[in-house]
Amino acid sequence: MDTRSPRLPGTSPLLPAALLRRLEAAHAAQPLMARAGEAAARWAEQLRSDSARPVLVLAGPGNNGGDAFVCATRLREADIDVVVVSRADPARLSADAHAARQAFLDGGGAIAADIPVATPWGLIVDGLFGIGLARDLAAPYAAWTATAQAQARRDHCPILALDVPSGLDADTGRAWAGALQATHTLTFLADKPGLHTADGPDLAGAVRIAELGVAATAWAAAASGSPNRAASTADDAHLLPPGRLLAPADFAPWLKPRPKNSHKGRNGEAGILGGAPGMTGAALLAGRAALVLGAGRTFVGCLDPQAPAVDIVHPELMLRRGEALLATPLSALAVGPGLGQDDAARRDLATALGLAVPLVLDADALNLVAREPQLAAQVAARNPGRAPTLLTPHPAEAARLLACDTAAIQADRIAAARTLAARFNAHVALKGCGTVLAHPPGSDGNDPANPDGLPTAWAINPSGNPGMSTAGMGDVLSGIVVALLAQGWPPGPALEAAVHLHGAAADALVAAGTGPVGLTAGETIPAARSLLNRWVGATLPLG
Numbered sequence: 001m002d003t004r005s006p007r008l009p010g011t012s013p014l015l016p017a018a019l020l021r022r023l024e025a026a027h028a029a030q031p032l033m034a035r036a037g038e039a040a041a042r043w044a045e046q047l048r049s050d051s052a053r054p055v056l057v058l059a060g061p062g063n064n065g066g067d068a069f070v071c072a073t074r075l076r077e078a079d080i081d082v083v084v085v086s087r088a089d090p091a092r093l094s095a096d097a098h099a100a101r102q103a104f105l106d107g108g109g110a111i112a113a114d115i116p117v118a119t120p121w122g123l124i125v126d127g128l129f130g131i132g133l134a135r136d137l138a139a140p141y142a143a144w145t146a147t148a149q150a151q152a153r154r155d156h157c158p159i160l161a162l163d164v165p166s167g168l169d170a171d172t173g174r175a176w177a178g179a180l181q182a183t184h185t186l187t188f189l190a191d192k193p194g195l196h197t198a199d200g201p202d203l204a205g206a207v208r209i210a211e212l213g214v215a216a217t218a219w220a221a222a223a224s225g226s227p228n229r230a231a232s233t234a235d236d237a238h239l240l241p242p243g244r245l246l247a248p249a250d251f252a253p254w255l256k257p258r259p260k261n262s263h264k265g266r267n268g269e270a271g272i273l274g275g276a277p278g279m280t281g282a283a284l285l286a287g288r289a290a291l292v293l294g295a296g297r298t299f300v301g302c303l304d305p306q307a308p309a310v311d312i313v314h315p316e317l318m319l320r321r322g323e324a325l326l327a328t329p330l331s332a333l334a335v336g337p338g339l340g341q342d343d344a345a346r347r348d349l350a351t352a353l354g355l356a357v358p359l360v361l362d363a364d365a366l367n368l369v370a371r372e373p374q375l376a377a378q379v380a381a382r383n384p385g386r387a388p389t390l391l392t393p394h395p396a397e398a399a400r401l402l403a404c405d406t407a408a409i410q411a412d413r414i415a416a417a418r419t420l421a422a423r424f425n426a427h428v429a430l431k432g433c434g435t436v437l438a439h440p441p442g443s444d445g446n447d448p449a450n451p452d453g454l455p456t457a458w459a460i461n462p463s464g465n466p467g468m469s470t471a472g473m474g475d476v477l478s479g480i481v482v483a484l485l486a487q488g489w490p491p492g493p494a495l496e497a498a499v500h501l502h503g504a505a506a507d508a509l510v511a512a513g514t515g516p517v518g519l520t521a522g523e524t525i526p527a528a529r530s531l532l533n534r535w536v537g538a539t540l541p542l543g
């Protein structure tokens with residue numbers, strides 16, 4: 001029996017559009033559009049800022065527009081005044097969307113060809129485009145999204161997006177030109193990766209899922225090919241497998257309370273290698289994070305010969321030169337915070353890559369690997385079982401590693417993280433808004449053989465905020481990861497937990513008024529400690 005508390009939120013799947021299409025096809029006999037429009041109307045009723053004002057409903061030329069027509073019909077039935085704007089050609093609508101439009105007209109509704117300029121709205125419903133959009137918004141839609149945005153600001157009213165905000169790519173979180181920024185998004189059947197990374201969180205606002213009567217687990221059958229749709233091998237090869245929206249339940253099994261009979265030797269030796277001249281602060285931040293997040297002993301090796309011999313804030317840290325650190329027995333090592341890229345950095349990194357310990361590579365360690373094919377080969381050759389590698393690039397570092405530009409990384413962050421994981425046989429956290437995690441084939445229950453040759457398991461972290469966009473945050477993350485590794489966490493859960501914990505700590509600080517403006521990396525360290533202890537407490541058996 002599982003004695004763990006259910007208080008930690010559970011795993012929630014993120015489905016790519018191709019899989020949602022399969023799911024839709026497998027449930028074609030069910031009135032999905034009617035349910036989507038009905039669910040939208042129910043939330044719309046609650047969201048109206050002023051019940052005396054009408055609701056503006058924008059209906060597009062596809063099935064997202066069909067959802068909008070159903071929503072408008074239901075709102076009218078509830079005696080709510082609606083203004084529907086649509087230029088959809090009825091002859092080109094799907095059968096469902098055509099029926100939804102006709103039902104709206106049959107019920108006495110009227111369709112306007114443009115957004116009225118003078119009407120103050122209580123709510124704007126965005127049913128222009130959903131998962132079918134794959135290009136910049138064309139006329140008149142780009143003008144409509146701009147007008148709707150301006151009128152929502154003018155009227156202080158919310159914007160409810162149906163399925164996804166129009167113009168947001170549901171798979172990648174990339175915004176096409178003319179995309180609409182919603183305050184709320186009701187997404188259908190299942191949650192979608194694009195709502196949680198890159199531009200997604202800014203455009204989607206608060207996300208709710210309407211499952212439309214389709215069991216949350218039905219995607220598993222759809223992923224392996226729906227009975228209603230013969231899945232070709234070529235299709236499968238390009239099908240992004242489902243991912244997860246990261247939550248503490250994903251790593252709860254490793255949130256173990258310490259035994260009473262504990263001693264520091266049980267909690268591991270964490271090492272940080274970095275701190276070149278002018279950048280010793282980065283290594284100290286990482287060291288302090290490793291110490292405070294529970295490593296039994298923390299060693300910081302600095303390349304700067306003038307580096308301090310003691311950290312006055314945390315004299316518990318053991319400071320030494322880089323070469324001395326590499327000769328110290330360690331349970332886990334992070335290389336990169338303030339490392340620099342000179343010959344000494346390169347030499348020490350090459351030595352570190354030969355150590356049979358879990359190794360976190362960040363910052364200049366990643367830049368050196370990107371620069372030198374020999375180091376890259378050394379990374380890829382490491383044994384993911386005995387000596388796992390964890391990479392924590394931000395988008396610019398990922399671009400250097402994949403020899404492309406940052407925009408290409410941001411255009412498809414999931415693909416970038418998965419490609420890095422496969423190329424370097426490593427666990428990867430591609431940082432930024434909606435950090436994407438990917439794991440090497442065959443690791444931690446990961447499927448060894450995905451048809452596209454890329455690792456299967458990926459996740460998006462929803463915690464964190466723009467207050468974290470400040471120097472030193474990455475160093476703190478490296479320190480948290482190495483602390484968990486030193487305490488015996490497997491690499492995949494360690495990386496996921498560290499990323500989620502660090503973001504959640506920053507969120508707690510912002511909620512308490514510390515930031516987002518002026519939040520410092522150092523402040524996230526004790527906040528992460530409090531949260532980690534709280535999470536460990538929440539997994540204790542009940543009673």
Ligand SMILES: NC(=O)C1=CN([C@@H]2O[C@H](COP(=O)(O)OP(=O)(O)OC[C@H]3O[C@@H](n4cnc5c(N)ncnc54)[C@H](OP(=O)(O)O)[C@@H]3O)[C@@H](O)[C@H]2O)[C@@H](O)CC1
Nearest residue numbers: 024032033061062063064129130131132135136137138163
């Ligand atoms: N999946 C499900 O399970 C369920 C799905 N449901 C709903 O269906 C939605 C998906 O519907 P969908 O496939 O019809 O696509 P949608 O997003 O309405 O847009 C396609 C239309 O837009 C057009 N178009 C595209 N880009 C354009 C542009 N830039 N500028 C101008 N036009 C552009 C495109 O034209 P085309 O590219 O063919 O020329 C086509 O006409 C989904 O998000 C959800 O809301 C629910 O009802 C229930 C369950």
Ligand SMILES: Nc1ncnc2c1ncn2[C@@H]1O[C@H](COP(=O)(O)OP(=O)(O)O)[C@@H](O)[C@H]1O
Nearest residue numbers: 431432433464465466468469471472473474475
């Ligand atoms: N807008 C944001 N939303 C969520 N997390 C963010 C955001 N900006 C930065 N972060 C997080 O803060 C950390 C910044 O790391 P990094 O860019 O390496 O900083 P540095 O190199 O300055 O230490 C990463 O964990 C990243 O995911």
Ligand SMILES: [K+]
Nearest residue numbers: 129162164166
């Ligand atoms: K929409």
